[in-house]
Amino acid sequence: MRRLLFAGLLLLSCPAFAQDPTADYFKLTRKEFDKSNALSTTAFVEQRWRLPGNKGFNESIYYVEGLLKKAGYVPEQKDEAEAPLTYRIEKRPMKANAWDPINASVTIAGETVPLLEFKTNRNMLAIGSVSTPSGGITAEVVYLNAADIGKLNDQDLKGKILFSETSSARLFNVAINAGAIGVLGYAMPAYTKPEIHQTSIQFSGISNRDQKGWAINLSYQAKERLKALLGNRSKEAIEKEPVKLHIDISVNSYPSEELTIVANARGNTKPSERFIYSAHVQEPGANDNATGVGTLAEMARVTAELIKAGKLSPQRTLTFLWGDEIVSTQRYIKENTERAKGIICGMSLDMVGEDTKKTGGSFLIEKMPDPSAIWTRGTDKHSEWGAGNVTEKDLFPHYYNDLVMNICNSQGKYANWTVNYNPFEGGSDHTPFLQNKIPGLLMWHFTDVFYHTDNDRLDKVSAETMQNVGISALTTAYTLVNADEKTALWTLNEVKIAALKRLKTEFELSKAVIASGKPADEEKKIISTWGKYYTEALATTSKIPVKAETTRVGSAIKVAVLEIEKQTNLYLEALK
Incomplete structure (x- = not known):
């Protein structure tokens, strides 16, 4: 056993092949990135209720266009080869109408202060709701247990409002078909801590093809108030004098175009x-x-x-895309197969500016699928978003995971910024890259008690976090678009070090499992899968240089692969 551990430590102590290529790029990005600019743009965008095609979405796109113009990007006339810095706005007719929430309120009949108002709870209106008649509408509200929703009949709800502790999306069509004019739903995940953050409402939508009614999402506070109001009265009293609500809703719905803006810094x-x-x-x-x-x-x-200052001369192209989540990224990849072949890596920036002291979250790098997405143990853990259904055939061996974690950790040490990671889960703009066999990962935060709620406002944003993410993301791209042989050798060594650390960690975990009396076969499979994953990941470093200079990278890969295979076999032998 001592010989085994010594072998691992010896390999870990090997000197780096080449000087860290990220150092010079860090100097540039740390000096140039202006967090006040990032915060100012965030402040403009967050004021707007944004859905594809609606006013808030389009104003945000055109605001970004103004920033690009000011920075020196010029509009494409035919293609992106026209200048070093170009941008274009892609416009596509939408099949469904755009939807804009304008105003809404819910007031208990006889009271003057609204139970809910759009100006303070801007997620109260379910996406797809229609306006009430001018001046609003007053109607009886009926409470129903969520378990009894399937027992409605045509007479139960005619002209009434249905209230239940389930999602408005689940309620809506059942209630409308039973004659209701609208619904009040409540569904807040436990991680949002609704009993503490009692005014939070998560946004949601309804399927309202016939444009017949509306749905209101309730906060915990509003839900409890209504329940108390209905529960404190007898059935007879309610029948004699029903509880009524005044609902006033104003929305706009109109044909529109979906916009995507794409900017390019062209490679030389x-x-x-x-x-x-x-x-x-x-x-x-x-x-x-x-x-x-x-x-x-x-x-x-x-x-x-x-x-423009001559401090950066990208050899490969950098592309910046803003649009509709997953849809715009997927389209960018799918609509031009030749262009897609040239994508070396993708990175999704989603929820990257949190003040974690307020949100309760942590900055995370969501990795491409590696074995931790299958066997999640030790310090690895999934977020409350939840694990994806990852199998061995879904694994994506690549240097990218460890390169990005290395760069973010360097910025973390520099700026006293906490960096964590999670196994692959999916659900954002990194997914289309992976679905198309392109390396892609996600920079984000979770768990966030204000996730998707109307309490996700500017006061929960940290300009410093945006700066740290921006610096790390830029340094990653600059390193890869200008990569040479030295970059590949340095990355190869960093991935090898990460591989040896991971194998040692998994070996210790497996030893403990076997010592507890469980069979060794599954543990050996975990170790061998990690070994195979990393030998294949090491091989991908051959694609890092912009141009092949010598055979040094290929030779170094062979040596590194042999080291990982040897260490993997030593651990497997020890598990017998």
């Missing part, structure tokens, strides 16, 4: 190869995702300034 040597960032515009929150929009806008400005 291999412009068809590119690193691409994606930040979605839709969703009404500050952290989700006005911070992604603001951070990426400042990253685009920094890149332009460095290129």
